[in-house]
Amino acid sequence: MSYLCPLCQEPLSLSARTYKCASNHQFDLAKEGYVNLLPVQHKRSKDPGDNKEMMQARRQFLDGSHYQPMRDAVSDLLKNLLAEKTDGQLLDIGCGEGYYTSYFADEMPQAKVFGLDISKVMIRYAAKRYTNVDFLVASSQRLPFADNQLDGVVRIYAPCNGDELARTVKDSGVVVTVTPGPRHLYQLKAGIYDEVRLHDVPVEALPGFELETEQTVAYPMTLNSADATTLLQMTPFAWRAPESLWQTLKDAEQFECEADFTLRVYRKIA
Template identity: 35%
Template structure:
């Protein structure tokens, strides 16, 4: 693989370009942001937080890491990587550096899979951003400290610490899209790739933990402002989990853990095996 950490960061205070040193990222106005010992930088301002510890908890991050590293969502990672490389091949000359942000990266699983899948002729500049410091810390710990493949940043999708027009691709995986910000940081012709849960996604588990299922929210079919549609595809497959620990990890890593009633969580905890439907939609938008 041919990957490197993304460089075009912006100061969250004034939007000026940040320059790295051995221990910090600094802007021309003198604002400085220390690089943590794990290699990530925290660019989330206090006024951008809704709580003292926003985003996924340490327990949620650990559960997601165990679940994803077991390969249960490997087909999703493959579809995403293929969509990214297809766009890179069509949009850029061979051997041109292709910059990609995972906005809401969690522990970095999808970026690691993307880096592993990159062909030798595809040069990637990668960045993972998440509002959870625990998620970014976990992602940075799993990267190669001597030769890291990604830039890891604590930040918010609502205020991306990225220079305008600096990215070729933004991934939003089961996340919270902020389309105006995505449009700002993408180059013309850049790709916004969104992964959304379909109506049957994990339905078998949801049938157990909820008394009734709410009607699914309709997906957006009209391009958001500043974007044109490049189409979408649906990925469906069945997944069998045959131990209580893995089922518990799946539940804990999703919002369903907090939305379910106590009775619903107890029902899930009693499961020793379950076969689930994975139903996701991959939507591609082009920055115009």
């Protein structure tokens, strides 16, 4: 089984290039290879999620390997956690344009890896670029997966419905989360706020899960002008940034900025 119908929650079966359920709801594979399982009645806007400009900014920055240490640390966690799963299933929620998801799939060829995002733009570009992942447009609030189907879920900055995680993750399965650490992007914030407050990193309350491990990945980044500007563009700080900060980044030959991530592993209580 791969997906559930988002309209009636019956299993979907793939025939030719169409997923179909017993109630005859149908969802075609796009030419890029992804499937859209976000029906119009589940959307809050016409085109939810990040737009093309955000996708391009994210891809440009990530292709510069600035977040590679975090990506590698998450991958190492997942490989160790799922090492005994010869046919495990891993879901990347809020996968964006697939930078992390594709790497996880390369590092765990024995696993079936899904990449889910609410943004059709992000998923279209992800599926076109990375062919080693099953990408889908869907809501993290209504995961189109069966009960106890997934061995692991990874969430890098992405929100999700905790009850849906408890429903879809197998007993003793894992959820790996990445959130900003206390000093993440401190120097960008210093260009916006008179008094910079460190990020709070509370342990998330996931129903049916318990926190197993926690680690920090922190390091300095040296960014050129283009990457520093792109980084600001792809963060929520962009809306608050004064023109003076944009100009500072535009004029800078180098911009020193801290990366600080908190990685947590939650295990489902059997």
